[in-house]
Amino acid sequence: MSRIQVVPNSKEFVLNRNDFIVSKTDMKGIITYGNKIFIEMSGYGEKELLGKNHNLIRHPDMPRIAFKIAWEMIQNKQEFFGFVKNLRKDGGYYWVWANITPDLDTNGNIIGYTSVRRKPNPKALEIIIPIYKKLLEAEKSGGMDSSKTILMNLLEEKNMEYNELIIALQGV
Numbered sequence: 001m002s003r004i005q006v007v008p009n010s011k012e013f014v015l016n017r018n019d020f021i022v023s024k025t026d027m028k029g030i031i032t033y034g035n036k037i038f039i040e041m042s043g044y045g046e047k048e049l050l051g052k053n054h055n056l057i058r059h060p061d062m063p064r065i066a067f068k069i070a071w072e073m074i075q076n077k078q079e080f081f082g083f084v085k086n087l088r089k090d091g092g093y094y095w096v097w098a099n100i101t102p103d104l105d106t107n108g109n110i111i112g113y114t115s116v117r118r119k120p121n122p123k124a125l126e127i128i129i130p131i132y133k134k135l136l137e138a139e140k141s142g143g144m145d146s147s148k149t150i151l152m153n154l155l156e157e158k159n160m161e162y163n164e165l166i167i168a169l170q171g172v
């Protein structure tokens, strides 16, 4: 039996509580490794994933600012946390609570990136989905400057750093 659950009458696929999706990329975000659950959840075969840009599974509902923050943080050797909606090969989707970290060599140089994802807290998604919708709408009319302003205002209002908010929402 597959470990993946499908929400009836929807295109949504849900991770099991104990599952971890793992993938690795090179410096440019080209996939170099994916574990079994990553392959299953994406709906692609391993050969179709390896060597492809990780944006292969980018969902159009994701605001661009989320990835901009991710790349800025990991390129600065910081770890990133985020809620991400991913697109499957069959047009379905799945949400994850993601962590991305840089892989460093013994001299501290970035040689690639690793991401581990878990099932997101459904209560966090209730909060995140309308925020992403607002950020996406802002990007459509005013570009990433608009979505960045909205996000910065939200963090200021909550008096939190980006990762702090994301971790608090997941409730870990």
Ligand SMILES: Cc1cc2nc3c(=O)[nH]c(=O)nc-3n(C[C@H](O)[C@H](O)[C@H](O)COP(=O)(O)O)c2cc1C
Pocket: 023, 024, 025, 029, 053, 054, 055, 056, 057, 058, 059, 067, 084, 085, 086, 100, 113, 114, 115
């Ligand atoms: C290790 C790693 C894992 C990533 N995982 C995902 C992912 O699961 N889904 C996704 O949409 N983007 C992921 N990204 C970000 C993509 O590289 C990309 O920035 C994003 O899909 C947006 O596409 P774009 O940069 O072409 O706009 C990941 C990046 C790295 C370095």
